[in-house]
Amino acid sequence: MRTPDELTVLFRSSGRKVTAQRQCIFRLLQGDETHPSAESVHVAAQLEMETISLKTIYQTLHDLTELGEIAALDVGTGRTRFDPNVEDPHHHLVCQVCGSVRDLVVDFPDMSLPAGADLGFELGTAEVIFRGLCPDCRKATSARSSPGVPVGRPA
Amino acid sequence: MRTPDELTVLFRSSGRKVTAQRQCIFRLLQGDETHPSAESVHVAAQLEMETISLKTIYQTLHDLTELGEIAALDVGTGRTRFDPNVEDPHHHLVCQVCGSVRDLVVDFPDMSLPAGADLGFELGTAEVIFRGLCPDCRKATSARSSPGVPVGRPA
DNA sequence: TGTCAACTAACAATCATTGGTGATACCTTG
DNA sequence: CAAGGTATCACCAATGATTGTTAGTTGACA
Ligand SMILES: [Mn+2]
Ligand SMILES: [Mn+2]
Ligand SMILES: [Zn+2]
Ligand SMILES: [Zn+2]
Numbered sequence: 001m002r003t004p005d006e007l008t009v010l011f012r013s014s015g016r017k018v019t020a021q022r023q024c025i026f027r028l029l030q031g032d033e034t035h036p037s038a039e040s041v042h043v044a045a046q047l048e049m050e051t052i053s054l055k056t057i058y059q060t061l062h063d064l065t066e067l068g069e070i071a072a073l074d075v076g077t078g079r080t081r082f083d084p085n086v087e088d089p090h091h092h093l094v095c096q097v098c099g100s101v102r103d104l105v106v107d108f109p110d111m112s113l114p115a116g117a118d119l120g121f122e123l124g125t126a127e128v129i130f131r132g133l134c135p136d137c138r139k140a141t142s143a144r145s146s147p148g149v150p151v152g153r154p155a
Numbered sequence: 156m157r158t159p160d161e162l163t164v165l166f167r168s169s170g171r172k173v174t175a176q177r178q179c180i181f182r183l184l185q186g187d188e189t190h191p192s193a194e195s196v197h198v199a200a201q202l203e204m205e206t207i208s209l210k211t212i213y214q215t216l217h218d219l220t221e222l223g224e225i226a227a228l229d230v231g232t233g234r235t236r237f238d239p240n241v242e243d244p245h246h247h248l249v250c251q252v253c254g255s256v257r258d259l260v261v262d263f264p265d266m267s268l269p270a271g272a273d274l275g276f277e278l279g280t281a282e283v284i285f286r287g288l289c290p291d292c293r294k295a296t297s298a299r300s301s302p303g304v305p306v307g308r309p310a
Numbered sequence: 311t312g313t314c315a316a317c318t319a320a321c322a323a324t325c326a327t328t329g330g331t332g333a334t335a336c337c338t339t340g
Numbered sequence: 341c342a343a344g345g346t347a348t349c350a351c352c353a354a355t356g357a358t359t360g361t362t363a364g365t366t367g368a369c370a
Binding site for chain 1: 231259260263279280281283286289
Binding site: 173174175192209210213233235 | 325326327328329335336337338
């Protein structure tokens with residue numbers, strides 16, 4: 001996604017108003033590689049604006065998605081994750097324990113389908129999701145007894 | 156998954172009882188390649204047993220998943236899809252319009268990650284989801300602007 | 311400065327799924 | 341076959357993430 005300043009221009013030119021809470025969300029998303037959920041954006045935003053409502057978070061994330069500035073991901077963790085990185089196509093690593101999501105910048109060269117394998121489908125995107133254990137949860141699992149916090153905000 | 160008869164033995168040997176409704180579900184899943192949701196299994200089951208409850212469907216699908224006889228998939232259509240094919244590893248084609256899911260029997264040879272790309276993750280499974288248009292929806296889309304009845308939420 | 315979108319708070323509704331009742335049916339083992 | 345215990349059913353409630361609604365207030369910006 002673009003910089004908060006560029007988003008300000010974009011929002012205005014698309015008939016939207018630029019409020020303090022929206023700019024707060026712009027700033028929070030800027031450079032965030034954790035693929036945050038609406039909920040976790042809300043928590044982070046509340047540190048700067050105590051009264052910001054979850055509704056506003058959803059609203060703004062929806063707007064940003066509509067404008068193509070961020071991507072809404074469903075990686076099977078139960079909540080929609082938002083990805084500010086829409087510039088370079090990439091895939092994802094998803095931790096099966098804590099649900100943390102990391103970018104996978106590898107491009108797979110040989111993912112085209114053999115003739116006839118598409119079954120008449122008109123192919124669009126191909127998304128690859130690697131599931132496994134993040135460094136933290138791997139440590140916790142191998143160290144014994146301490147299971148990772150189920151759903152939450154990984155470091 | 157195994158045949159209904161084999162599942163009957165398996166259920167008994169795992170301390171579960173084999174009821175008429177469970178056998179009905181076994182039969183329905185047998186050879187079903189549509190990756191049905193709990194809801195659609197219920198609809199199909201009601202044709203044979205009018206009073207079978209959705210609760211029972213969920214219960215039995217859960218049991219089958221627990222036993223590893225079927226797989227529970229989240230392909231982003233809003234409902235869990237169940238896959239009786241757990242024998243050969245495969246990927247999936249998902250229609251962006253109607254949510255239909257088809258198997259993709261292609262094995263991608265070069266999906267291992269370059270050294271260092273795993274970021275400390277302990278890799279488990281790699282699932283590939285191709286999104287596009289199924290034959291039916293492709294026809295409907297190119298012919299006119301009225302798509303088929305959406306079965307799931309549009310991605 | 312005035313207008314209208316955006317915000318908040320509080321609440322209801324959605325949708326897939328799971329969890330509780332009791333009451334009844336019926337599978338399985340002895 | 342009979343007993344005991346699980347499964348099922350109908351009904352209804354509770355999740356949890358998300359969206360909608362209302363009403364009153366703030367604030368962006370032309
Ligand atoms: Mn990403
Ligand atoms: Mn499949
Ligand atoms: Zn983890
Ligand atoms: Zn389709």
